[in-house]
Amino acid sequence: MLKNTILLFFTLLITNLYSQTVSYKLMMSRPQSHYYEVEMEVSGYKGKSFDVKMPVWAPGSYLVREFSKNLNLVKAFNENGEPIKVSKVTKNKWNIAKSKAKKVTIKYEVYAFELTVRTSFLDLTHGFVSGTSVFMYTEKSKNSAGKLEIVPHKDFSTITTALKKEGETNTYLFDNYDQLVDCPIEIGNQKVFDFDAAGVHHTVGMYGEGNYDIEKLKIDMAKIIESTSNVVGVNPNKQYTFIIHNVVDGQGGLEHMNSTTLSVNRWTYEGSAYLKFLSLVAHEYFHLWNVKRIRPIELGPFNYDEENYTTLLWVMEGVTSYYDELILLRAGYYTEEIYIAKLLSSLNYVEGTVGSRIQPVAHASFDAWVKGYRPNENSSNTSMTYYSRGAVIAACLDAMIIKESNGSKKLDNFMRHLYDKYYLELERGFSDIEFQNELEEFIGYDLDTFFNDYIYGTKVIDYKTIFSPIGVNAVYTGESRPSFGAYLSQSGNKLIVRRIRSNSASENAGLSVNDEIIGCNGYRVDKADFEKMIGNLKEGDQLSILISREDVLYELKVTMLNYERPQYQFLLVDDEKTNKLQKTWLSVDK
Secondary structure (H helix, E strand, O other): OHHHHHHHHHHHHHHHHHOOEEEEEEEOOOHHHOEEEEEEEEEOOOOOOEEEEOOOOEOOEOOOOOHHHHEOOOEEEOOOOOEEOEEEEEOOEEEEOOOOOOEEEEEEEEEOEOOOOOOOEEOOOOEEEOHHHOOOEOHHHOOOOEEEEEEOOOOOOEEEEOOEEOOOOOEEEEOOHHHHHOOOEEEEOOEEEEEEEOOEEEEEEEEOOOOOOHHHHHHHHHHHHHHHHHHHOOOOOOEEEEEEEEEOOOOEEEEOOOEEEEEEEOOOOOHHHHHHHHHHHHHHHHOOOEOOOEOEOOOOOOOOOOOOOOOOHHHHHHHHHHHHHHHHHHOOOOOHHHHHHHHHHHHHHHHOOHHHHOOOHHHHHHHHHOOOOOOOOOHHHHOOOHHHHHHHHHHHHHHHHHHHOOOOOOHHHHHHHHHHHHHHHOOOOEOHHHHHHHHHHHHOOOOHHHHHHHHOOOOOOOHHHHHHHHOEEEEEOOOEEEEOOEEEEEEOOEEEEEEEOOOOHHHHHOOOOOOEEEEEOOEEOOHHHHHHHHHOOOOOOEEEEEEEEOOEEEEEEEEOEEEEOOOEEEEEOOOHHHHHHHHHHOOOOO
């Protein structure tokens, strides 16, 4: 009897919990105002009040963006249309005094005039919705299913989203709040085309004019998707949606479980720019595994109220950045030589940046919220992007796995292992120590020194030792040369200092960012003149520069110093002993 009573209690508890439902209505009656009108209908709540919240960030973009700043006055009404008291509690939370109301409709407007992959936009040409910047939520109904009704402006004919459509209406279904905001929405008159790849049906919504060829895109995107899917070996989706914004200032992409938004220059579909576009497709598509399913435990379920810290963004973004170029090799768009040049470019960028010796890649991951998305003129001296350094580390791990397995395994197999164990079996993310333990077990030896030196430390990686077993000779080619130590740009008729390297001749002389260099050694100079004058100087040579700082003139004495920028060269070795392992690494999909 007691057992049945307890079972009944928990059944009623769960029923009450999941009877609390939320649905939304999205309207855009005056697109020229840039305002979305949102109605949020909440029912089934017990108690006299409840809270609604607006997220402060968009998953995949690690910066608190304070989306509540774009909301106008929040209003609430009961089922009879009578006003209900609304009180703002914190920067992103409102209390709704529902009293005896059985159903509450919350109405608010969202100003949307920032067209990026992580924010929302609306004008007379189209609308784009990034969910966390538009839809509020309640804690108790975050895991409840619901509906979204979209009422397009009369001049908009097409809606593109990965949300499941209910019949022939403009009503869409979601399983929970996470899914709702993980499916961006394009509303307008975009061109739409479809193709199949890797057993998945793909829909592409193209906003904006450009030099693209739809039939070519179908072929090339399908090739990229096939090669990307081959990495893990299984594609978890049945449907996938691309939203592509063809604009002047493309900003890249943002990943989702079964969709992505890409923002690219409208003339990107030819030559080397087109290869960069295909690399972006590969990058964002690979995220449907790495980040959305293979992930740190901190990245889901999400806390939308504040930063979600992890030291593993170098795995999420760095490993993905490694694969986005490797996939173009496997799909046949790069030769081995081109791919090696791409990898080497990333390596030389990483090692040639002063910040690589200051900020460990694990710290770069953790501090993405305060440093990575808020760069300043000194960032190159103090930080390193986890994208590029993570990609280089991923290449090293790939080489180590190939060597230790004698070519029977590579990084692909490790990614599949993580997918099977943590996503399919355990249905969760992994901790930092779990990731290292899994990698150690997979490779077959202790990695404490590797992690301490290269992940949590800033030592230069021993590239020669790591890559030589797979037929790559890593040669150091850095040379010590005289250096002024400042990056300059010509702004109209002014020569402006933009960045200064730490411990350089410029810093020692007292030069600062934003200084205007007017003259050198008694002569007025522009950028070309100045670079020519310092180009033939040797270590110890001096020059006198006249600068303007806040309209005050100063004369500075600069003594040239030598600077050795670390640099490497990769040479593929044709050696019978390593050919098998080299082919394992640089294999092309058949």
